[in-house]
Amino acid sequence: MTGKPIPVANPDTAVFWDACNEKRFLIQSCKSCGENQFYPRAICKNCQSNDLEWQEVSGRGTVKTFTVVRHAPSPAFKADLPYVLALINLDEGVSTMMNVIECDVEDVHIGMDIELTFELRGEQYIPQAKPISKG
Amino acid sequence: MRKAIITGAYDTDVGELPGSSCMALHTEAAIGAIADAGLTKSDIDGVLCAYSFTEPHLMLSSVFCEYMGLQPKFNAAIEVGGATACVMVMQAAALVESGQCRNVLVVTGDNRLTGMAKGGAVATLAKVGHGQFEHPYGMSVPSAYALVATHYMNEFGVTSEQLASISVTAREHAILNSKAHRQTPITIEDVLNSRVISSPLHVLDCCLISDGGAAIVVSAAETGDDRPKVSVEIMGTGQGHTHEHIMAAPSLSDFGCKQAAQTAFQRAGVTANDIDVAEIYDSFTITLLVELESIGFFERGEAGPACLDGALKIGGRLPCNTHGGLMSYGHSGAAGGMFHVVEAVRQLRHEADGRQVEDSQLAFVHGDGGILSAHCSLVLGRV
Numbered sequence: 001m002t003g004k005p006i007p008v009a010n011p012d013t014a015v016f017w018d019a020c021n022e023k024r025f026l027i028q029s030c031k032s033c034g035e036n037q038f039y040p041r042a043i044c045k046n047c048q049s050n051d052l053e054w055q056e057v058s059g060r061g062t063v064k065t066f067t068v069v070r071h072a073p074s075p076a077f078k079a080d081l082p083y084v085l086a087l088i089n090l091d092e093g094v095s096t097m098m099n100v101i102e103c104d105v106e107d108v109h110i111g112m113d114i115e116l117t118f119e120l121r122g123e124q125y126i127p128q129a130k131p132i133s134k135g
Numbered sequence: 136m137r138k139a140i141i142t143g144a145y146d147t148d149v150g151e152l153p154g155s156s157c158m159a160l161h162t163e164a165a166i167g168a169i170a171d172a173g174l175t176k177s178d179i180d181g182v183l184c185a186y187s188f189t190e191p192h193l194m195l196s197s198v199f200c201e202y203m204g205l206q207p208k209f210n211a212a213i214e215v216g217g218a219t220a221c222v223m224v225m226q227a228a229a230l231v232e233s234g235q236c237r238n239v240l241v242v243t244g245d246n247r248l249t250g251m252a253k254g255g256a257v258a259t260l261a262k263v264g265h266g267q268f269e270h271p272y273g274m275s276v277p278s279a280y281a282l283v284a285t286h287y288m289n290e291f292g293v294t295s296e297q298l299a300s301i302s303v304t305a306r307e308h309a310i311l312n313s314k315a316h317r318q319t320p321i322t323i324e325d326v327l328n329s330r331v332i333s334s335p336l337h338v339l340d341c342c343l344i345s346d347g348g349a350a351i352v353v354s355a356a357e358t359g360d361d362r363p364k365v366s367v368e369i370m371g372t373g374q375g376h377t378h379e380h381i382m383a384a385p386s387l388s389d390f391g392c393k394q395a396a397q398t399a400f401q402r403a404g405v406t407a408n409d410i411d412v413a414e415i416y417d418s419f420t421i422t423l424l425v426e427l428e429s430i431g432f433f434e435r436g437e438a439g440p441a442c443l444d445g446a447l448k449i450g451g452r453l454p455c456n457t458h459g460g461l462m463s464y465g466h467s468g469a470a471g472g473m474f475h476v477v478e479a480v481r482q483l484r485h486e487a488d489g490r491q492v493e494d495s496q497l498a499f500v501h502g503d504g505g506i507l508s509a510h511c512s513l514v515l516g517r518v
Contacts, residue, residue: 007267017267039268039383065289065387067281068334069273073261077273085278085333087382097269097382110289126271 003076006122013040015054020125023118025059027094028052038094059116061090061129068105084108088129102130138356139228140518141367142238143172144480146473149347149465150316153249157190158202160244160348160470165203168350173363174238179352181209181236183223185243185469188259189250199242209236216263216504217416218374219243220349220472221511224500225372227353237355243469244348256344263505265380277341277419278333279381279506284421285335286387291428295335297439298420299326302339302462304447305417309459311449311490316345316465340420345465349473351480356518365484370405370497371514373398381506389429391510392501396430399499403514407431410514411495412482413453414475416503417460426501427455430512454492457482472502476513483517 009017016039019026027038032049043050066086072078084100086108100108102117114129145167147160161184169176182205184196192198196212199205209230215222220243227239247256257275264274287293303323309315326339353369375391375398378384400406407430415430417423427438432453433446441447447455458464458478461471479498481487500513 004273005266005270007271009267013267039265065282065286067278067285067336068331069275069278069281070334071275071277071330071332071338073273073275073278074258080273083273085272085274085282087282087387095382097265097272097274099272110285121271 004121006124007126012042016040017124020118020127023125025057025116025127026054027057027092029055036092036094038096055092057090057092060132061088061114063100063108063110063112063114064089064095065110066100066108086129088114096127098127098129100129137232137234139231139353139369140356141351141369141480141515142354142362142364143168143170143174143352144477145171146349146477147244147347149314149345149467149474151248152246152346155246155249155346157187157245157250158199160246160346161199161242162203164244164348164350165240165242168242168352169240171364172238172352172354173361174352176205178238179205179240180207181227181230181239182207183227183239183241184212185219185223186212186214187245188247188256188468189245209239215509215511217418217472218502218504218509218511219469220476221500221502221513222374224351224353224369224476224513225374225511228369228372231353231355237358239353240350241353242350243473245468245470246346247468248344248346250346263379265382269380269382275333276506277336280419280421281333281336282381283387283425283507287421287425288335290388291436293424293439295327296323297443298340298424299323300443301417301420301423301447302326304442305456305460305462308449308457308490309463312458312464315459315463316343317463336419336421342418342461342466342471343463345467347465347467347470349470349477351473351476366518367480367483368516368518369513370516371399371401371403373402373512375510377508379505379508384506390425390507392426392503392512393429395510395512396501399512399514403516405497405514409497410453410499411497412457412479412492413455413499414457414479415455415499415501416472416475417456417462418466418503420462422503422507423455425507426503430501449490449492457487457490457492475500475502479515483515
């Protein structure tokens with residue numbers, strides 16, 4: 001038990017979190033206007049259509065911006081200090097928040113290529129970002 | 136259309152106030168503002184409250200009215216984070232201009248420093264993050280603003296030294312204001328050497344956590360001609376909203392402050408160049424720098440060098456946060472934003488002893504809620 005927050009799914013997001021437990025990251029694609037969106041919603045935020053379909057992403061993206069956290073927001077994160085909090089642009093054109101893990105915090109930079117990985121939190125896998133492995 | 140004027144303004148002591156309570160701070164501020172306007176309790180026909188961390192309630196404005204013995208014709212609580220104070224002033228002006236109220240009390244206060252366990256305010260603030268898509272990653276409000284700072288510094292060449300100069304200027308102003316929470320002199324080196332909270336932001340790039348309360352009274356201009364103090368006209372107001380969660384922000388360079396300020400300037404019939412004194416939400420050094428450029432007080436990339444050069448000091452090109460701001464005067468939740476409003480009133484009345492901007496006629500006030508998410512601007516003028 002880490003004590004770190006575990007996402008609690010709701011009817012908008014249950015499909016997303018179930019897919020994470022299969023180590024798949026899904027976004028919504030609007031069949032009406034073609035827009036991709038994340039996080040999951042009941043409607044398309046662009047055209048308000050509810051004709052949405054789930055689409056699995058490639059798992060690649062880049063660091064849009066980041067910060068090295070050195071003061072934990074709660075005791076549960078103290079053991080992780082310092083850690084990287086980042087906004088990630090996925091190649092499918094949506095933005096998410098993740099930690100960049102499995103690398104030195106000093107190596108993270110804007111524009112850095114990343115790939116998705118999954119971290120077990122309680123009984124829920126949550127998506128995380130890591131540098132693209134070489135070779 | 137009727138004109139709305141600020142007739143009364145008051146702020147309580149600010150800082151560490153053991154023995155204070157949320158409602159006691161509210162009532163002290165309210166009684167002070169009503170007296171400052173030369174009114175009595177029975178003149179108040181509208182009440183606007185904000186929110187509280189120490190006494191959270193579904194109906195805070197009703198709790199306040201009951202506590203103080205008020206039975207107004209209009210009563211509501213408003214919650215838009217740090218934009219709340221300005222949004223309340225905008226709403227009070229609309230109530231007065233539409234003829235629904237004659238004297239609206241706008242009141243804020245919280246004892247979030249002494250009334251919560253250590254770290255309680257920071258933990259509560261972090262709830263602006265998304266429960267499923269941000270909280271699991273250990274986001275705090277400082278780290279969310281740090282995401283903006285990293286982007287903005289990378290994109291426009293802003294330096295940590297430039298950001299630090301914003302904090303130093305705020306402290307210099309606080310030293311001129313005997314009520315301010317923090318008055319120990321600091322240097323740019325002190326800021327740069329202070330503990331990093333979330334890179335690139337140091338602890339001295341962050342605002343304070345304080346106890347305190349503040350209130351104003353917004354009145355119809357045609358009411359009463361025997362007011363004890365110089366009145367301040369609410370000349371223009373505007374808002375801008377682009378997102379709530381930082382992961383959903385459409386841009387990390389431009390925010391709703393641009394729209395909010397443009398609307399407020401347009402309604403007031405003035406431009407940024409006409410402003411004599413600015414009181415702008417400064418939760419972090421980066422907050423103020425981004426707002427200064429997005430609003431149009433400085434060209435992109437020019438606010439940092441200008442701040443370092445003293446542009447925000449009293450006597451500078453744009454005297455800003457003349458009371459010391461959230462960085463050094465104090466930050467008591469919604470009252471933090473209201474301190475900016477009260478200071479603007481004091482500057483326009485020419486009663487800001489020791490820190491008066493000479494002959495100030497026009498003031499700009501701005502509030503920012505969330506992670507540069509919700510914005511409200513006010514243009515105020517000396518009548």
